[in-house]
Amino acid sequence: MVKAKINGITVNVPEGTTILEAAEKVQIKIPTLCKHPDLPPTASCGICIVKLVGSNKMLRACCTPIEENMDIITHDPEIVEVRRTVIELILSKHPNECLTCGRNGNCELQKLAEEFGIRTSAFQQFLPDIPPDTSTGTIVLEPRKCISCGRCVTVCQQNQNVWALCFMDRGFGTRISPAGDGVSLSESPCVKCGQCSAHCPTGAIFENDDTAKVWKALQDKDTYCAVQIAPAVRVAIGEAFGYKPGANLTKKIYAALRRMGFNAVFDTNFGADVTIVEEASEFVQRFTETPEKLPLITSCCPSWVDFMEKFHPDMKENFSSCKSPHAIVGVLAKTFFAKKRRIDPANMFVLSVMPCTSKKYEITRSDEMYSSGYQDVDVSITTRELARMIKQAGININDISEEEPDHVLGEYSGAATIFGVTGGVMEAALRTAYDYITGGKLKNVEFENVRGIEGVKEGAIPVNGFTVKVAVAHGLSNVEYVLNKVKEAKRAGKELPYHFIEVMACPGGCIGGGGQPYGITDEIRKKRGEGLYDEDHNCKLRYSHENPFVKKLYEEFLDKPLSEQSHHLLHTTYVKRPEYQK
Amino acid sequence: MEQNTTATGDVSFLVEKWRDKKGSLIMILHEIQNHYGFVPRDISLQLSKLLxxxxxxxxxVITFYNYFKLDPPGKYTISVCLGTACYLKGAPEIVDEIKNLLNIEEGQTTEDGLFHLDVVRCLGCCGLAPVMMINGQIYGKVKRSEVVDILSRYKKED
Incomplete structure (x- = not known):
């Protein structure tokens, strides 16, 4: 332990603790801009400077480990003045476009400028002339607003192992970009996960706003508008309205969506139950008939699918061919539901509200996304976009009464709701697969060892005298470890290390998705996850295949899991894609 | 003329030479830069896979260091010194004149691939300020009005 003083207050912290972390322990908030709790310090902005008593030297609190007997001053008039100058210098190459910026109201730079009472431009502005990159249709890169903090680059390279973004050039000309002049994000390895946008402190990277398309559809009297919300949205959107992370607003969101004018309010969780029925059947089939096609790898996450298609196309055959839950609700809305209600699917508009930027890409990623004969999901928006729409619609979400979803694509099991958190798809699939293989129920439906925020989680479940080995990875940098183990075992002709693998691209799973409310930390990930686990725990229905509406769907429409009709509507294919198109 | 930024070639022998040595990427890029006069994208893509x-x-790395170029160099590289002595003796005017005549900016190559313009800090002969150099040939005490003549000599030679 190290003993030191911060503003006269004694602190005792473990060796290696930074001044910034130590100050937090004694309720002192040192301002930061480049430092993010998910990432190692880059010490690039200089806002967090502090002084030692008796020394004029300024230290950066984010990257300086506290030492024995240090006597630190974090705030005095001189330090505040230096911080103000640093902000003014950053603002000298940052456009004053707050009112029309994608981060207006939740920008960390804007907040600091407000706290420091910046009223004038102290320095002449030099703005780089770099056009925005909207090529992916999911996230927008606006390098002019970049403050070179390096968060997006670190997240993309280290946490996600995608390496789509890098720093090009140096000094004043430094800019964030894919590798190469004239190479757009859509021509780069970018998997559209949006973690860059979730970590950017300013408006240099943000989600592509598709809300205008939604308002337009809602305004058209001849259009039948249906909407669905993903599991992770319900436990995060409250943060935009003053609720604590993890607060479950499912039924309030249904009510708000209905007031906004949607004719049918569905839940992606219904699709998750269908996904599980199909995917668990796929697992059972491979497990019992074609073990050479094991391990089975989950495919609900479009960024993970894109990552595999670019970096691991040799694993194509191991991917579940099952579509993701929102794609399933989309296609069922325009077929099963439309037929039942005698609605012409040509006049239907299906919106998905997702925690995810990549779902915007997924809805047109292959021909199978049109298997209803129309584009199955017309528009996908993020949690952040829905929060703005609710505000625009003037709906007081805090006081609105709860409502139920619409039949027949609304009801769901607890197994479906945990789809939104790392380990959840695996857990839900195991519940159903266990029943399919053994014809019996699990003693304990809650699989503790696939839960939690550990990067890779492993587990083993005895099934009919055989041990099913599973792995769960989240954050794409954790994928290599799992895939390498599989590839090595296959090469050596050894027993498979895993039979079933779940991957979600974003750390924490969808609850930590790139389209969720800003300010993500592990603490918030845990709370959002708990929100979903609580809902599952309190659900009467814990198994996807026992959802009565799922049963009805198969009886009336699909026949049985993996039937011809299921394959036509609910499954997809994968192709090898180049990392760079230029 | 469309500049050819692609190049064919096998760089696996370079990778073998430098494999397992510290700082190998920079050393390999040096050899590529010296061979091609720039680092072609196709070669970078190949290198990425091999390494x-x-x-x-x-x-x-390429864009951090001035030494590495992403575009092919011109046949003639014009280096104009903007060090203190040359700057005071009117070198900025020389740079402006070259930019006007060739219609390029610093660090760029003319469309016909003939000239490349670089600005440097010192060429080691401040007594001759303002100084410019074309492919190793030094021109001292250059006047703005002389630039057009100097450049036309190279155009003719071509």
Whole structure:
């Protein structure tokens, strides 16, 4: 332990603790801009400077480990003045476009400028002339607003192992970009996960706003508008309205969506139950008939699918061919539901509200996304976009009464709701697969060892005298470890290390998705996850295949899991894609 | 003329030469730069696979150091000194004149691939300020009005 003083207050912290972390322990908030709790310090902005008593030297609190007997001053008039100058210098190459910026109201730079009472431009502005990159249709890169903090680059390279973004050039000309002049994000390895946008402190990277398309559809009297919300949205959107992370607003969101004018309010969780029925059947089939096609790898996450298609196309055959839950609700809305209600699917508009930027890409990623004969999901928006729409619609979400979803694509099991958190798809699939293989129920439906925020989680479940080995990875940098183990075992002709693998691209799973409310930390990930686990725990229905509406769907429409009709509507294919198109 | 930024060639022998040595990426890039006069994208892509280093990292290195170029050099490289002595003796005017005549900016190559313009800090002969150099040939005490003549000599030679 190290003993030191911060503003006269004694602190005792473990060796290696930074001044910034130590100050937090004694309720002192040192301002930061480049430092993010998910990432190692880059010490690039200089806002967090502090002084030692008796020394004029300024230290950066984010990257300086506290030492024995240090006597630190974090705030005095001189330090505040230096911080103000640093902000003014950053603002000298940052456009004053707050009112029309994608981060207006939740920008960390804007907040600091407000706290420091910046009223004038102290320095002449030099703005780089770099056009925005909207090529992916999911996230927008606006390098002019970049403050070179390096968060997006670190997240993309280290946490996600995608390496789509890098720093090009140096000094004043430094800019964030894919590798190469004239190479757009859509021509780069970018998997559209949006973690860059979730970590950017300013408006240099943000989600592509598709809300205008939604308002337009809602305004058209001849259009039948249906909407669905993903599991992770319900436990995060409250943060935009003053609720604590993890607060479950499912039924309030249904009510708000209905007031906004949607004719049918569905839940992606219904699709998750269908996904599980199909995917668990796929697992059972491979497990019992074609073990050479094991391990089975989950495919609900479009960024993970894109990552595999670019970096691991040799694993194509191991991917579940099952579509993701929102794609399933989309296609069922325009077929099963439309037929039942005698609605012409040509006049239907299906919106998905997702925690995810990549779902915007997924809805047109292959021909199978049109298997209803129309584009199955017309528009996908993020949690952040829905929060703005609710505000625009003037709906007081805090006081609105709860409502139920619409039949027949609304009801769901607890197994479906945990789809939104790392380990959840695996857990839900195991519940159903266990029943399919053994014809019996699990003693304990809650699989503790696939839960939690550990990067890779492993587990083993005895099934009919055989041990099913599973792995769960989240954050794409954790994928290599799992895939390498599989590839090595296959090469050596050894027993498979895993039979079933779940991957979600974003750390924490969808609850930590790139389209969720800003300010993500592990603490918030845990709370959002708990929100979903609580809902599952309190659900009467814990198994996807026992959802009565799922049963009805198969009886009336699909026949049985993996039937011809299921394959036509609910499954997809994968192709090898180049990392760079230029 | 469309500049050819692609190049064919096998760089696996370079990778073998430098494999397992510290700082190998920079050494390999040096050899590529010396051979081609720039680092062609196709070669970078090949290098990325061979070294198992992401292309983004290779481009971070290439664009960090002035020595590495992404575009083919001109047949003649014009280096104009903007060091203190040359600057005071009117070198900025020389740079402006070249930019006007050739219709390029610093660091760029003319469309016909003939001239490349670089600005440097010192050429080691401040007594001759303002100084410019074309492919190793030094021109001292250059006047703005002389630039057009000097350049036309190279155009004729071509």
């Amino acid at each position: 198992d280093v992401p292309l983004a990292r290779i481009y971070e």
